[in-house]
Amino acid sequence: MKKVLIAYGSRFGSTEEISEKISDLLKNENISSDLINLKEISSEQFPDLNNFDGVLIGSGIKIGAWTKEAKNYLKDNITKLKDKNLILGVFVSCGLASDSDKNEQAKNDYITKILNEMEIDADINDAFGALYDLSKKSKIGFVGKKIIQTMNKEDSRIKKGERNDLRDWNQIKDFTLKFADLINNK
Numbered sequence: 001m002k003k004v005l006i007a008y009g010s011r012f013g014s015t016e017e018i019s020e021k022i023s024d025l026l027k028n029e030n031i032s033s034d035l036i037n038l039k040e041i042s043s044e045q046f047p048d049l050n051n052f053d054g055v056l057i058g059s060g061i062k063i064g065a066w067t068k069e070a071k072n073y074l075k076d077n078i079t080k081l082k083d084k085n086l087i088l089g090v091f092v093s094c095g096l097a098s099d100s101d102k103n104e105q106a107k108n109d110y111i112t113k114i115l116n117e118m119e120i121d122a123d124i125n126d127a128f129g130a131l132y133d134l135s136k137k138s139k140i141g142f143v144g145k146k147i148i149q150t151m152n153k154e155d156s157r158i159k160k161g162e163r164n165d166l167r168d169w170n171q172i173k174d175f176t177l178k179f180a181d182l183i184n185n186k
């Protein structure tokens with residue numbers, strides 16, 4: 001069975017949920033995956049990438065930036081990530097990509113730029129929309145909730161006090177199936 005690593009950084013839980021969904025979908029394609037929340041492990045505990053057919057790296061975006069753990073993961077593994085034998089997929093969850101016509105801009109601003117800076121070539125990448133959890137159980141603090149409401153005043157999809165999921169789960173599934181094809185045809 002082919003095996004991949006899914007390593008993610010998530011501040012409010014969106015990228016974590018996407019990573020878990022991708023891991024589930026990969027099982028149907030006969031690909032097993034190890035999931036790691038980069039905030040919970042130190043660099044000495046990173047699994048050896050030589051043991052995997054591919055790696056998926058995901059991050060949420062806050063004020064234009066990846067989580068520091070996910071960005072550091074790219075930096076710390078730069079040599080291995082440039083290895084053509086390892087299939088590399090990169091994704092983000094961000095407000096910008098919640099509108100499908102802004103998807104290209106989101107990919108450019110939040111993925112292409114950072115990969116170019118590090119001279120890393122991903123085999124596949126995509127930007128997914130946001131989870132704007134404005135409910136009581138949310139991991140987003142008071143100020144964060146205010147920022148979301150102010151910045152998205154015109155967006156009728158976003159309701160105060162609710163868990164607003166603007167991610168396109170079909171887009172996430174398509175991305176996963178393309179990644180699985182790359183792994184299975186390696």
Ligand SMILES: Cc1cc2nc3c(=O)[nH]c(=O)nc-3n(C[C@H](O)[C@H](O)[C@H](O)COP(=O)(O)O)c2cc1C
Nearest residue numbers: 010011012013014015060063064094095096130131
């Ligand atoms: C304080 C704050 C700042 C944000 N800044 C941006 C931003 O600069 N660009 C963007 O596209 N989305 C932005 N977002 C939306 C997040 O990217 C979105 O909620 C995403 O789903 C978060 O992923 P995570 O929960 O995995 O961290 C912001 C959200 C919050 C709460």
